[in-house]
Each structure stands twice: as C-alpha cells, then as structure tokens.
Amino acid sequence: MMMRPAELEGVRAGTVDLAFRRWDRPRVKVGTRLRTAVGVVEVTSVEEVALSRLRAEDARRAGAASLTALKDALAARADRPVFRVGLRYGGTDPRETLRATVPDTTEIRTILAGLDRLDAASAIGPWTRTTLRIIDRNPEVRAPDLAAELGRETPDFKKDVRKLKERGLTESLAIGYRLSLRGEAVLDHEDGPRERAPRRTGTPLPRTIGAPATRALRAVDVHTLEAVSGWTRADLAALHGVGPIALDRLEAAMGELGLGYAT
Known part of the structure; x- marks a missing residue:
C-alpha cells in the first residue's frame, strides 16, 4: 500500500488515521505492519464503503482538504470499489536498531550464509556482494545510476537492495543508499577493512x-x-x-x- 509523504507525516503525528483507496480487492489486511519512511504504520481495519457514504469527518481523518477533495482523489478507477483503511503509527522501524548493531564473527557467518542463499536463488547469479560494494563506494548516489553501472534494470536493483535492507545491511537516504554499520562490518569481513569517508554525525534529512x-x-x-x-x-x-x-x-x-x- 503506497502512501504519500503527507499521509505518512499525518499518521506519525496522529492527525491521520484513515486512508481511502480504490482497489479491485483488499490489498492489506488487519494487522499488516507497513514499514515506511516515517516508521511502522499498522493497519487496524479494512472495509468496503460506498463513495456516497463518505462524510467530512472521513476527509479530515484522511488528511484531505475537504470531502470534495477526497472524492476527487477517488475519481479515478471508478469501476473499482472504495476501501476504508484504518491506520495508526506503530513506532520506529526495528531495522533502525538492527542497522546500528555491529555483529560478532559468529553472527557475520550467519549473515553471509543468508547472502549465499539469496545468491543461489537468483536468476542473475550472485549479486549480494556486488551490490554491497557498489553502495559502499557510492553512498548517496541515485538508484538508477547504480543500476546502470551494474547493467541492471532499476526496479530489479531496488528490489534486491530492499532484501539487503531487511537484513539491516543498507539504509535508504533521501537520495540513494549507504551501508549501515552492520553492513560495513559484514563487507569488511569479506574484503578486509576499507578506508571510508567519515560518517556525517547528526540526523539525516527526512x-x-x-x-x-x-x-x-x-x-x-x-x-x-x-x-x-x-x-x-x-x-x-x-x-x-x-x-x-x-x-x-x-x-x-x-x-x-x-x-x-x-x-
């Protein structure tokens, strides 16, 4: 379920707790935890509703400027039913803690074994180390540029980077990526320590x-x-x-x- 930045900020602030979507069928279910740019967003309810039953309060809770604005946003794909999705903020993304956790040698071996399994299951052959290395060399570089350097399609490249992110090895920035402390430790174990530019201290731009x-x-x-x-x-x-x-x-x-x- 894609959400606009304004919706995400509203969920985190507590001013938005509903979303309305036109789907052919429900795309989320109660209990789904969406990991987003602002943290975890939990789905608390999913129900089909008639467009005619929407009220100004629904628009306010969805972060829309007005009921008319909400209905205009739902004007596309009018052949599909409208679903009302309840939302709440579920806290920070647990991967943030994982990224900052430097693994010991035993855990690194476990991580590497997991990367080997990803490589073995891939139709393009081994890709995990190559992807870690190109991100390590090119922090804050756009995904299309990295994908082009590897001769890959951008959507496929980004999909694979997300697999590394799930393991706490990379982190997404406002533009591009960088290795996490965890990812640096794993790559250094494989390739030997590498001299890197000092990490910027402070809180990255949202x-x-x-x-x-x-x-x-x-x-x-x-x-x-x-x-x-x-x-x-x-x-x-x-x-x-x-x-x-x-x-x-x-x-x-x-x-x-x-x-x-x-x-």
Whole structure:
C-alpha cells in the first residue's frame, strides 16, 4: 500500500488515521505492519464503503482538504470499489536498531550464509556482494545510476537492495543508499577493512522532503537536520527546489529533536 509523504507525516503525528483507496480487492489486511519512511504504520481495519457514504469527518481523518477533495482523489478507477483503511503509527522501524548493531564473527557467518542463499536463488547469479560494494563506494548516489553501472534494470536493483535492507545491511537516504554499520562490518569481513569517508554525525534529512529539496540542501552542504537548524526558514526558502511543504516537513522533523530554524 503506497502512501504519500503527507499521509505518512499525518499518521506519525496522529492527525491521520484513515486512508481511502480504490482497489479491485483488499490489498492489506488487519494487522499488516507497513514499514515506511516515517516508521511502522499498522493497519487496524479494512472495509468496503460506498463513495456516497463518505462524510467530512472521513476527509479530515484522511488528511484531505475537504470531502470534495477526497472524492476527487477517488475519481479515478471508478469501476473499482472504495476501501476504508484504518491506520495508526506503530513506532520506529526495528531495522533502525538492527542497522546500528555491529555483529560478532559468529553472527557475520550467519549473515553471509543468508547472502549465499539469496545468491543461489537468483536468476542473475550472485549479486549480494556486488551490490554491497557498489553502495559502499557510492553512498548517496541515485538508484538508477547504480543500476546502470551494474547493467541492471532499476526496479530489479531496488528490489534486491530492499532484501539487503531487511537484513539491516543498507539504509535508504533521501537520495540513494549507504551501508549501515552492520553492513560495513559484514563487507569488511569479506574484503578486509576499507578506508571510508567519515560518517556525517547528526540526523539525516527526512526522505519525505523529496529529491529536489534534498539536492538543493546538499548543494549548500546541508546534510543533516542539525545543519538545517543553522539556517533561517527564509534563507532556505530562497533555495531553488525547497518549497513550503519541504520546509514544513523539515520543521516537524527538527521539532522532534527539540530543534528549529535559526532566527
């Protein structure tokens, strides 16, 4: 179930607890835990509803500007039924803790055995180490660029990266990826220690601000929320690609850390 950044932010903030979708059949079930850019989102209910029964309160709880806006958003695929999906925020993604956990030698052997199984089951042959290495060499590089370097289709490449992410070996950034501390330990065990650029300290920019805003911030050497807090909102708004929505999401993310824009 795909969710827009605004929906995700609303679920995390507690202002959104419903979503409406046109599906040919339910695509999620009660108890489904969706791992998203803001953390885990849990599905609490799924029911088919008539479009005519939707009310303004439904629109408000879904984060829509109005009932009319909600119905307009559901105008496409009118031949399919409307499903009302209950949502709640389930906390941070447990993979975040896993990524920061450096495995010992015994655990590394277990991880490598799992990677061997992925390689053996793949139609393209061994890919896990190659993918880890290219991400290690090219942090924060767009997935299409990495896929092209490997001669792979982007969707297939991203699907495989998600398999590594499930094991806590990679992490997704606002643009591109990087190896987690766990992933670095596993690759170093295979290839020997590698000299890497120092990791940036601080909280990465939220993925929900979008690629244009991320590129604009990187261009002025702003890579973390802590760095954002050194800028005024007006100065950031003057950067091409940083719009009001990105600024609001940066402000919300900084607020969770007790930070805000400079004055």
